[in-house]
Amino acid sequence: xxxxxxxxxxxxxxxxxxxxxxxxxxxxxxxxxxxxxxxxxxxxxxxxxxxxxxxxxxxxxxxxxxxxxxxxxxxxxxxxxxxxxxxxxxxxxxxxxxxxxxxxxxxxxxxxxxxxxxxxxxxxxxxxxxxxxxxxxxxxxxxxxxxxx
Numbered sequence: 001x002x003x004x005x006x007x008x009x010x011x012x013x014x015x016x017x018x019x020x021x022x023x024x025x026x027x028x029x030x031x032x033x034x035x036x037x038x039x040x041x042x043x044x045x046x047x048x049x050x051x052x053x054x055x056x057x058x059x060x061x062x063x064x065x066x067x068x069x070x071x072x073x074x075x076x077x078x079x080x081x082x083x084x085x086x087x088x089x090x091x092x093x094x095x096x097x098x099x100x101x102x103x104x105x106x107x108x109x110x111x112x113x114x115x116x117x118x119x120x121x122x123x124x125x126x127x128x129x130x131x132x133x134x135x136x137x138x139x140x141x142x143x144x145x146x147x148x149x
Contacts, residue, residue, distance in 0.1 A: 003101075003103070003104060004101070004103065005103055019068070019072075022069050022072075022073070023040075023069055023072040023073070023076075026072065026073045026077075027072075027076045027079075029076070030076045030077060030079065030080035030081065031080065031081040031082075032076055032079040032080055032081065035079045036072075036079040039075050039078075039079055040065075040067060040075055041064060043066065043067045043071060043075060044066035044067055044071075045066065051071040051074065052071070052074045052075065052078055053070050053071045053073075053074035054070070054071065077106055078110075080109055080110060081109075082107070082108065082109025082110065083109045083110055083111075083112050084108050084109045084110060084111055084112065085112050085113075086112075086113065086115075086126045088108065089115060089123055089124040089125070089126075090123065092123070093122040093123055094117065094122050094123065094124070113126050113127075114126065114127050114128070114129060114131070114132035115127065116131075116132070116135070
């Protein structure tokens with residue numbers, strides 16, 4: 001897989017077999033074929049979740065496939081088996097990460113634990129779930145109005 005996305009003209013329709021092929025390819029690349037495929041059946045469904053890519057509103061009449069190729073790719077990225085651990089953040093400063101492309105950052109994987117920025121080292125450091133929730137709670141309670149969140 002290339003580090004950079006490839007841009008080229010596309011004369012084909014945005015749906016159909018081409019989109020299905022691209023969806024399966026994205027799920028396979030993330031090692032999420034089963035988990036991601038199962039998740040797609042719940043996307044944009046009344047008892048499911050809204051698309052993480054565009055938050056498509058729940059339609060009145062649903063079908064089993066209420067998502068587009070980009071939404072399916074967003075689910076593939078969310079259900080990836082790739083993980084970013086504390087070792088990754090000990091290796092990379094935030095300044096170094098800022099110079100990476102969005103594509104590269106997305107391809108590293110998902111967080112495995114809560115992290116907090118340490119300005120002294122310009123890195124993210126792991127914190128416990130209790131500490132993370134306590135910090136979030138303090139910040140939310142400090143707001144003058146709930147709409148500020």
